[in-house]
Amino acid sequence: MFTGIISALGDVREIRPLGAGADMRLVIAAPWPDTGAIPLGASIACSGCCLTVVARGGDWFAADVSAETLARTTLGRWRAGSPVNLERALRLGDELGGHLVSGHVDGVGETLSVAPENGSLRFRFRLPAALARFVAEKGSIAIDGVSLTVNEVGVPGSAAENEFGVNIIPHTAAVTGFGTLVPGMAVNIEIDLLARYVARLQARP
Known part of the structure; x- marks a missing residue:
């Protein structure tokens, strides 16, 4: 973990x-x-x-x-x-500063845009359609292994329904690969473990 x-x-x-x-x-x-x-x-x-x-x-x-x-x-x-x-890997007793991440990639997303927003950068990504329902505003997601908070999600039924946005602060851009991401580049996506299990429970009779 x-x-x-x-x-x-x-x-x-x-x-x-x-x-x-x-x-x-x-x-x-x-x-x-x-x-x-x-x-x-x-x-x-x-x-x-x-x-x-x-x-x-x-x-x-x-x-x-x-x-x-x-x-x-x-x-x-x-x-x-x-x-x-x-x-x-996480050890018992370590600080849990992000969210629980398994390291099992759920799918590959696409970087759509990068734009300055106040003191940070707003990144937008497109998800595989099968993963979009697991992503919620203010929920957690791992992008290329980085724990991030989802700041916006596409409206279901719209052209952007499989898209979402996150904000990256300058520190994160400097110490991770986010500093090199440009539109068109692929990223590894891992959805939140809790979202995965909630969806599984809802699907069972």
Whole structure:
């Protein structure tokens, strides 16, 4: 489990094809001082996707990514140098500064616009239609692993019904990959766990 509070901004150092090219191994540069001591098998959220550490060094770690994950997240679009939002797994007793995030990406969204709004930036995104009903104004959502509050949602039945907006403060833009997002770029979306279970309960007789 994670909180959606990014603790480091890394980048893709190397991509190695695995399984005849269907899978891949990501080597990710990480600025944590104890990166070389991260236990093998530890979980790290990489731009919202929970990956398992299979190797590590003084300033890097590696994780294997399956074809299934590549097909359902933005990871298959990464290249050497791509920024990666990093968060270590939550431990009992840690401060829960964001919201509970599983690291299981629900779908890929599209960045629609970025515009200054007072002292922050207003980002608008488009969701896959199947996920739009889980997003509520003032609810929580994880975008590329960042815990955010939804500030607006599209009106059902309108052309923007699958869209939503969030505000990003300058600090968040500086310490995460949000500083490099431009319209047209894809992002990993994880809906709020509570919304998922409420919808499941409502669907059962």
